[in-house]
Amino acid sequence: xxxxxxxxxxDEDHPxxxxxxxxxxxxxxxxxxxxxxxxxxxxxxxxxxxxxxxHRSAGLALLMISLLRVMTTPARALRRAxxxxxxxxxxxxxxxxxxxxxxxxxxxxxxxxxxxxxxxxFLGAIPxxxxxxxxxxxxxxxxxxxxxAALLLIAxxxxxxxxxxxxxxxxxxxxxxxxx
Numbered sequence: 001x002x003x004x005x006x007x008x009x010x011d012e013d014h015p016x017x018x019x020x021x022x023x024x025x026x027x028x029x030x031x032x033x034x035x036x037x038x039x040x041x042x043x044x045x046x047x048x049x050x051x052x053x054x055h056r057s058a059g060l061a062l063l064m065i066s067l068l069r070v071m072t073t074p075a076r077a078l079r080r081a082x083x084x085x086x087x088x089x090x091x092x093x094x095x096x097x098x099x100x101x102x103x104x105x106x107x108x109x110x111x112x113x114x115x116x117x118x119x120x121x122f123l124g125a126i127p128x129x130x131x132x133x134x135x136x137x138x139x140x141x142x143x144x145x146x147x148x149a150a151l152l153l154i155a156x157x158x159x160x161x162x163x164x165x166x167x168x169x170x171x172x173x174x175x176x177x178x179x180x
Contacts, residue, residue: 018072021068025066025069025102028058028059029062029157031055035055053124056109056113057121059106060120062102063102063103063107063110066102066103070099090163091163094159094163098157101150101152101153104149105149105150107131108149112142112143114133115132115134115138115139116136116139
């Protein structure tokens, strides 16, 4: 059953597998966010390292899933979305920004790890090539850029969700709850 917070689509432009990839994307976003936010409060060094590995692996998986989503989006769906009268210009810009950042933020993180001279391991076992040379100055420049891009992604997701009406039902229910 589709409610106001439903993220599933059931039409020719959004098959069920696309809805599954959308849910996997959201789950990976939550994992990357929670792992990196929890890490500073963990005093146990091995556990903090596991959280960093989880953050990096989920970020790399997010990169792969996002590229898959972009490559499998039918051209007619993109043309229809751009020309849709029910989608605001703000919503369209936020949507395109979300996709750009879903690819860009993990790439920045991978480049940051490479610049720090740290091996990028997918799932803790699969080594990935370095995107940048080991360079401390580059790492210092990439750190705030990665953080800014991640915060911009959160903001773009919130704006997109609001323009699509995903949050309207939740806001309406909250307002109704306060009137009682």
